[in-house]
Amino acid sequence: MAAVVKVKAVATFKVTVGGLLKSLRPSNAIDNVRELIGRSLFLELVSSHLDKSGKEKPVVHSYAHKVDDDDHGVVTYEANFDVPAGFGPIGAVVVTNHLQQEMFLEDVNLTAGAGAGNSTLLSIRCKSWVQPKSGEDEGTPGKRVFFANKTYLPSQTPAGLKNYRKKGLKEKRGDGTGQREADDNPKSESRSNSVYVPRDEEFSEVKNTQFSLKTLQSVLHAAVPVAQSTILDSNQPFPSFFVIDKLFEDGVELPGVEKLNFLQSIVPRLLELLRDGPGDKVLLFDTPANVKKDKFAWLRDEEFARETLAGINPYAIELVREFPLKSKLDPAVYGPAESAITADILETQMGHVMTVPEALKQKRLFMLDYHDLFLPYVHKIRSLKNTTMYGSRTIFFLTDDGTLRLLAIELTRPSSPSQPQWRQVFTPSTDTTKSWLWRMAKAHVRAHDAGHHELITHWLRTHCAVEPYIIAANRQLSEMHPIYHLLRPHFRYTMKINALARTRLINAGGIIELAFSPQKYSMELSSVAYDKLWRFDMESLPGDLVRRGMAEEDPTARHGLKLAVEDYPFANDGLLIWDAIKSWVEAYVARFYADDVAIAGDEELQAFWNEVRTVGHGDKKDEPWWPVLDTPASLAHTLTTIIWVAAAHHAAVNFGQYDFGGYFPNRPSIARTKMPVEEPVDEAAMGKFLDNPDQAIRECFPSQVQATVVMAVLDVLSTHSSDEEYLGGEETRPWNGGDAAVQAAYAAFNARLKEIEGVIDGRNKDKSLKNRCGAGILPYQLMKPFSEAGVTGMGIPNSTSI
Ligand SMILES: [Fe+2]
Numbered sequence: 001m002a003a004v005v006k007v008k009a010v011a012t013f014k015v016t017v018g019g020l021l022k023s024l025r026p027s028n029a030i031d032n033v034r035e036l037i038g039r040s041l042f043l044e045l046v047s048s049h050l051d052k053s054g055k056e057k058p059v060v061h062s063y064a065h066k067v068d069d070d071d072h073g074v075v076t077y078e079a080n081f082d083v084p085a086g087f088g089p090i091g092a093v094v095v096t097n098h099l100q101q102e103m104f105l106e107d108v109n110l111t112a113g114a115g116a117g118n119s120t121l122l123s124i125r126c127k128s129w130v131q132p133k134s135g136e137d138e139g140t141p142g143k144r145v146f147f148a149n150k151t152y153l154p155s156q157t158p159a160g161l162k163n164y165r166k167k168g169l170k171e172k173r174g175d176g177t178g179q180r181e182a183d184d185n186p187k188s189e190s191r192s193n194s195v196y197v198p199r200d201e202e203f204s205e206v207k208n209t210q211f212s213l214k215t216l217q218s219v220l221h222a223a224v225p226v227a228q229s230t231i232l233d234s235n236q237p238f239p240s241f242f243v244i245d246k247l248f249e250d251g252v253e254l255p256g257v258e259k260l261n262f263l264q265s266i267v268p269r270l271l272e273l274l275r276d277g278p279g280d281k282v283l284l285f286d287t288p289a290n291v292k293k294d295k296f297a298w299l300r301d302e303e304f305a306r307e308t309l310a311g312i313n314p315y316a317i318e319l320v321r322e323f324p325l326k327s328k329l330d331p332a333v334y335g336p337a338e339s340a341i342t343a344d345i346l347e348t349q350m351g352h353v354m355t356v357p358e359a360l361k362q363k364r365l366f367m368l369d370y371h372d373l374f375l376p377y378v379h380k381i382r383s384l385k386n387t388t389m390y391g392s393r394t395i396f397f398l399t400d401d402g403t404l405r406l407l408a409i410e411l412t413r414p415s416s417p418s419q420p421q422w423r424q425v426f427t428p429s430t431d432t433t434k435s436w437l438w439r440m441a442k443a444h445v446r447a448h449d450a451g452h453h454e455l456i457t458h459w460l461r462t463h464c465a466v467e468p469y470i471i472a473a474n475r476q477l478s479e480m481h482p483i484y485h486l487l488r489p490h491f492r493y494t495m496k497i498n499a500l501a502r503t504r505l506i507n508a509g510g511i512i513e514l515a516f517s518p519q520k521y522s523m524e525l526s527s528v529a530y531d532k533l534w535r536f537d538m539e540s541l542p543g544d545l546v547r548r549g550m551a552e553e554d555p556t557a558r559h560g561l562k563l564a565v566e567d568y569p570f571a572n573d574g575l576l577i578w579d580a581i582k583s584w585v586e587a588y589v590a591r592f593y594a595d596d597v598a599i600a601g602d603e604e605l606q607a608f609w610n611e612v613r614t615v616g617h618g619d620k621k622d623e624p625w626w627p628v629l630d631t632p633a634s635l636a637h638t639l640t641t642i643i644w645v646a647a648a649h650h651a652a653v654n655f656g657q658y659d660f661g662g663y664f665p666n667r668p669s670i671a672r673t674k675m676p677v678e679e680p681v682d683e684a685a686m687g688k689f690l691d692n693p694d695q696a697i698r699e700c701f702p703s704q705v706q707a708t709v710v711m712a713v714l715d716v717l718s719t720h721s722s723d724e725e726y727l728g729g730e731e732t733r734p735w736n737g738g739d740a741a742v743q744a745a746y747a748a749f750n751a752r753l754k755e756i757e758g759v760i761d762g763r764n765k766d767k768s769l770k771n772r773c774g775a776g777i778l779p780y781q782l783m784k785p786f787s788e789a790g791v792t793g794m795g796i797p798n799s800t801s802i
Pocket residue numbers: 458463650654717800801802
């Protein structure tokens with residue numbers, strides 16, 4: 001038997017991945033010398049076994065030499081090792097970067113034997129940045145452990161790797177002594193153009209390029225109509241519906257960019273891109289999908305109602321469970337709690353087919369309740385210029401054909417020291433004046449819905465709430481932990497897109513505050529909603545539906561739920577996805593945990609969950625509703641919820657934003673003028689409304705600047721990158737250790753998702769499903785798992801990444 005085995009390691013680095021177009025090719029003098037003498041990259045092979053006395057075996061080490069630097073951005077290093085016989089299986093490779101710059105390590109492949117006929121020993125997919133080693137001290141960065149792609153629960157870690165597993169986690173967590181930058185005041189946040197993102201959470205270059213290109217394109221779009229306006233007044237409404245339609249035509253010339261300087265306060269980075277743009281000719285906005293189908297859909301009540309079930313905010317509609325409706329706010333502050341929506345009003349609108357008590361009993365009444373959420377902000381927002389605000393309640397009736405009929409809208413201004421409470425109920429009418437008031441009331445509710453959607457359904461419940469899972473998983477789960485492998489694809493780019501959002505969208509003075517009805521109270525409102533509404537156990541799809549009364553548990557029903565509205569496209573398609581994720585996760589959990597004891601005894605898993613609850617969601621750490629990870633079922637349910645939120649919930653509320661909101665009359669982000677009938681009535685405004693209600697509604701809609709900026713942003717946010725990774729897709733097929741049970745479960749997951757695509761296509765063609773199929777109706781495709789790149793209105797990426 002040979003005393004040594006020749007082992008060759010080939011390490012592949014990418015020079016163009018990682019964003020900011022940073023080249024990783026060694027270029028400075030010191031690095032060049034290091035390369036010449038072959039001292040740039042140091043590799044150590046770690047045995048999985050201990051020696052006979054129970055100690056770690058000495059590592060086998062070697063410097064690697066650069067052997068190839070092709071023009072396609074791939075740099076290859078090779079190292080040769082003499083591995084003693086009896087070394088045991090290689091369980092990890094330690095990589096030390098002695099260059100002066102970070103390197104993106106793609107993979108390391110180990111082969112045994114020299115020359116032709118080498119056999120592969122190990123393939124490690126690293127996909128991670130290795131920072132330069134700055135000193136001789138063991139503790140300095142630059143040394144990274146990459147484990148063989150085989151997963152182990154902590155208790156099953158091969159003996160030789162136990163310390164490496166612990167050290168690897170400790171290094172990722174740091175020792176808590178890191179210092180804030182000098183100008184970083186921990187008690188307050190100051191405006192900054194950069195938000196820290198851990199290195200491995202950055203966009204790949206493909207994503208970066210796509211995002212920038214799309215942004216550039218969109219900002220050109222946004223800038224044009226503004227530039228065309230002769231009066232550069234940011235409050236200017238659109239002069240006519242014709243001008244709104246013109247936004248969707250091609251080939252308008254862009255005047256000199258100097259005239260757009262005022263845009264700099266809104267989108268400074270974008271303006272820079274604009275300067276480097278391709279010239280004067282620009283393309284305008286694509287026509288949104290709903291307008292292509294039916295240009296006048298935005299005017300129709302039935303479309304308003306349908307979008308609560310099959311639009312981009314299907315998370316707001318709820319069952320009316322008591323009547324009369326009553327506010328939970330303090331009447332001493334806000335005025336009488338009882339709603340002005342009476343049984344008489346509703347019964348008239350229902351055509352007296354039944355009484356309100358009967359409708360309640362039959363679960364036929366539904367509502368959008370934006371009353372208690374917005375009422376405390378009404379006077380604060382009204383003190384700002386060029387805007388107004390109400391609390392609102394909107395009531396729907398479930399008809400015999402399964403569709404919702406819009407019955408009434410109540411708008412409320414709470415009492416204030418100077419004014420009593422004002423509220424009025426608006427209804428559809430054959431009286432033309434009332435009919436226009438009805439349209440204006442709808443515009444207000446839609447603006448409330450747009451704010452609720454972006455700040456709560458979208459930002460808070462997906463982008464924001466996923467961050468604690470990401471941080472805790474990276475800090476507490478070793479890279480060899482099976483649950484880390486399961487969750488990792490669902491965290492892709494979330495930290496990065498959130499950092500971008502924090503610098504451009506939700507920041508003080510950012511686009512959300514500029515253009516959405518809660519204005520500068522936007523983030524405050526989001527925080528209040530987190531405080532009052534967010535609970536982990538209600539973030540699962542079944543939990544959310546039951547909470548809103550849109551479903552009740554029924555073991556005999558499909559998915560165990562009976563829906564209150566049978567044709568609820570988001571819920572019906574979403575439950576298919578929920579169940580598919582659940583089956584995959586249950587199979588995965590079953591593969592790694594034999595019983596309850598294995599779960600309770602997994603210290604990394606418990607530390608992860610503990611950190612999510614007590615640190616990430618620290619404000620809610622004492623809530624009784626947190627699941628305890630003590631059985632395979634509770635673990636699977638918890639993980640299914642996390643994956644559902646990061647992937648499917650986000651997709652449902654994200655990728656239709658341009659389709660439904662691009663034509664802003666359908667979804668104005670803000671309603672800026674009071675109802676002309678609000679008391680005390682402004683006679684001049686009332687006169688103008690009666691004279692030209694078309695103009696009055698355009699003045700209520702977002703200004704030209706607000707509308708175009710929002711359109712540009714919705715366009716970017718609705719776009720799938722060309723490197724998108726979809727739920728259950730090939731790109732994230734788990735490959736660790738060639739585990740047959742995991743492979744089979746993933747294959748079944750993938751097959752099920754493909755099957756679901758077909759089921760959804762079938763449903764969209766089923767004429768009996770009137771909430772998703774009919775004249776001029778956009779088919780409901782947001783829960784279709786796969787998509788092409790671009791704005792497609794379908795596709796569920798693994799993670800919240802745009
Ligand atoms: Fe998003």
